[in-house]
Amino acid sequence: MENVWLTAAVWLGLALLSSLISIRVAVSVALIEIMVGAVAGNVIGLELTPWVNFLAGFGAIMLTFLAGTEIDRDIVRRKLGPSVGIGVASFAVPYVGVLLWAHYVEGWAWAQAQIAGISLSTTSVAVVYAVMVETGFNKTELGKIILAACFITDLGTVLALGVVFAHFDAWLALFGAATAVALWVLPRLGPWFFRTVGRRVSEPETKFVALILLTLGGLAQIAGSEAVLPAYLVGMALAPAFLKDQELAHRMRVIAFTILTPFYFLKAGSLVSFATLSSAIGLIVVFLSLKMLTKFLGVLPLTWIYEFDGREGMYTTLLMSTGLTFGSISALFGLTNGIIDQEQYTILVAAVIASAVVPTLIAQQWFMPAVKPLEQKTETEKVSNV
Numbered sequence: 001m002e003n004v005w006l007t008a009a010v011w012l013g014l015a016l017l018s019s020l021i022s023i024r025v026a027v028s029v030a031l032i033e034i035m036v037g038a039v040a041g042n043v044i045g046l047e048l049t050p051w052v053n054f055l056a057g058f059g060a061i062m063l064t065f066l067a068g069t070e071i072d073r074d075i076v077r078r079k080l081g082p083s084v085g086i087g088v089a090s091f092a093v094p095y096v097g098v099l100l101w102a103h104y105v106e107g108w109a110w111a112q113a114q115i116a117g118i119s120l121s122t123t124s125v126a127v128v129y130a131v132m133v134e135t136g137f138n139k140t141e142l143g144k145i146i147l148a149a150c151f152i153t154d155l156g157t158v159l160a161l162g163v164v165f166a167h168f169d170a171w172l173a174l175f176g177a178a179t180a181v182a183l184w185v186l187p188r189l190g191p192w193f194f195r196t197v198g199r200r201v202s203e204p205e206t207k208f209v210a211l212i213l214l215t216l217g218g219l220a221q222i223a224g225s226e227a228v229l230p231a232y233l234v235g236m237a238l239a240p241a242f243l244k245d246q247e248l249a250h251r252m253r254v255i256a257f258t259i260l261t262p263f264y265f266l267k268a269g270s271l272v273s274f275a276t277l278s279s280a281i282g283l284i285v286v287f288l289s290l291k292m293l294t295k296f297l298g299v300l301p302l303t304w305i306y307e308f309d310g311r312e313g314m315y316t317t318l319l320m321s322t323g324l325t326f327g328s329i330s331a332l333f334g335l336t337n338g339i340i341d342q343e344q345y346t347i348l349v350a351a352v353i354a355s356a357v358v359p360t361l362i363a364q365q366w367f368m369p370a371v372k373p374l375e376q377k378t379e380t381e382k383v384s385n386v
Contacts, residue, residue, distance in 0.1 A: 007047055014040055015262035027364060030130035030265050031357050037269025038353075046270040056267040059260035060126060060325050061213050061231045066256060067129035067147055068235020069242040069249060075144045082145050082306040086299055087152020090320045093298030094291055095121035095160065101290055106283070112344060115334035118160050119348045120291040120355070123153040124324035125232065127356045130261065131319070131364070133253065136371045142308075146316055151232055157326050158229055161333065175223035179216060179230045186212070186237040194241060194248065205248055206255065209238070226329050268324060272353055276346045287351035292359060295321040311369040318363035327352035 018036045022029035040046050076083055099117030102108040108116065128150050129138070137143035190208075197204040212234060217227030235242075242249045277284065299320050303313030331348040334340040340348070 002047070002049060004049075004051070007049065007052075010044075011046070011052065011263060011266060014046075014266055018262070018266075028127075028131045028134055028360060030127055030261070031360055033262055033265035034269040034353060034356060037266035038272045038274075039269075040266070041270030041272065042274045046266070048267065048270070052263055052267065055260055055263040057227060057264075058214075059256065059262075059264035060228050061217055062252070062256040062260050063126040063129055063264070064228045064231040064325065065209070065213055065235040066249070066253060067125045067150070068232040068237075069239045070129070070132070070138050070144060070147050071151070071236050071239050072144045072243065073239065075141055076148050079141070079145050079148075082302070082308075083148035084152055085302050085306070086145075086316065086320065087149035088156065089298035089302055090123055090149060090153040090295060091121050091156030091160075094294040095156070097294035097297075098287065098290055108344070112334070112340050114160075114164055115330060115340050116287070116344075116348060118157055118164075119327045119330040119334075119352060120287060120323065121153070121160070122157045122323045122326040122330070122352075123150045123320050124322040124327070124356055125150045125154060126261075126264065126325045127322045127360060128319050130257075131360060133257075135364075135368070136373070139373050140371060142312055142316070142369065142372075146319055149316075149320060151236070153320065154232070154326050157330065161330055169223075171223040172225070175216075175219045175225060178219050179233065182212060182216060182230070183233055183237045186234065187240065190238045191241045191244075194245065199247070203251070206252055209234075209252065228325060228329070268328065268353055268356070271328075272350055273346060276343075277350055280343065280347050280350075283347050284350045284354065287347065288354045288358065291323070291351065291355055292321045295359075309369070311367050314367040315363050315369050318359040318367060321355060321359040323352045323355040327355070 014036050015033065018033040019029055021027075021036070022032045025032075037046065095117040097117075098120045099113045102116040103110055103113035106113075125147075128146060132138035132143045132147065138147070193208055194205050197208075199205075213227075213231055216230040216234065220227050220229055296317055299317045300313060303316055308316060328349055331340070331345050331352065334348075335342065335345040
């Protein structure tokens with residue numbers, strides 16, 4: 001019989017160890033948690049119980065939601081070209097490149113190649129947002145452009161998966177209608193509710209947000225979709241309220257990063273099998289390299305066109321090369337629906353997880369640009385206009 005307390009202690013002990021290592025080596029804790037999870041999963045065999053899976057899934061939902069709340073509509077309007085252009089290219093070029101390679105070079109069937117293309121076209125909102133919060137880039141214009149571009153990229157992934165493989169039925173229609181109603185109501189209902197209840201020890205604001213996310217997540221699952229899909233849109237709908245109330249955003253980040261996201265990132269790492277890695281390392285490296293190459297071909301030239309400086313352009317391109325949540329979801333979709341086999345799934349997931357680590361490490365170690373908070377930049381602009 002499972003000892004739930006000792007199991008929880010092991011997981012949180014690994015989370016604490018990851019935090020300490022992250023502080024020591026100055027690398028994002030999300031990446032350290034993935035690597036610690038991979039080692040622990042292969043050495044001690046981390047147990048993926050239903051409650052662990054729930055916390056990990058809720059962590060992915062909360063991270064995706066919080067990333068959506070960071071979208072500043074004024075900046076997106078002013079920087080619509082870079083946000084949309086980089087986002088579209090970040091999806092389209094890897095999708096086509098990986099699809100063609102998997103089909104014509106590796107000999108995968110067309111449907112299998114489509115799963116490969118979709119899985120490796122993604123950008124990880126979870127990883128990017130975690131890095132943004134730790135480095136302070138979530139409060140900069142560059143960070144908000146990157147987060148908006150992440151949304152466009154993953155929207156392309158969701159649409160591709162939906163158009164190519166989804167079953168269009170009444171449940172999907174209900175899920176779409178419920179999401180549309182929520183997005184229409186929340187920009188008005190959310191701020192009114194937050195003002196009415198005020199700040200209480202019982203945290204009604206946080207519970208309200210969690211209720212919305214879990215309800216839409218439940219409808220998504222019934223429709224054969226994924227619970228994380230509506231979370232970003234809900235975050236965008238509530239972004240003005242969260243931008244005004246930074247204390248609420250801080251409280252939700254504390255909850256997410258303390259008790260939820262460690263389970264998500266540790267679980268992602270634990271799914272990597274060292275035995276499979278050793279037997280298929282060549283193909284995994286090929287897919288990882290292909291993803292990064294196609295991301296560079298699609299994104300880096302646009303950073304030149306939009307006049308990013310050199311470090312900002314490389315940093316943006318590398319972060320757009322990451323993948324985790326939607327990439328893993330897409331690969332798991334292919335496996336559970338019999339489109340790809342277990343070996344193909346492992347190869348794709350390993351490449352996806354590697355793409356969460358490798359580009360981010362390179363970006364943080366060698367291409368980290370200076371952090372320019374929006375307030376500071378705005379004041380400078382005001383002085384220059386006088």
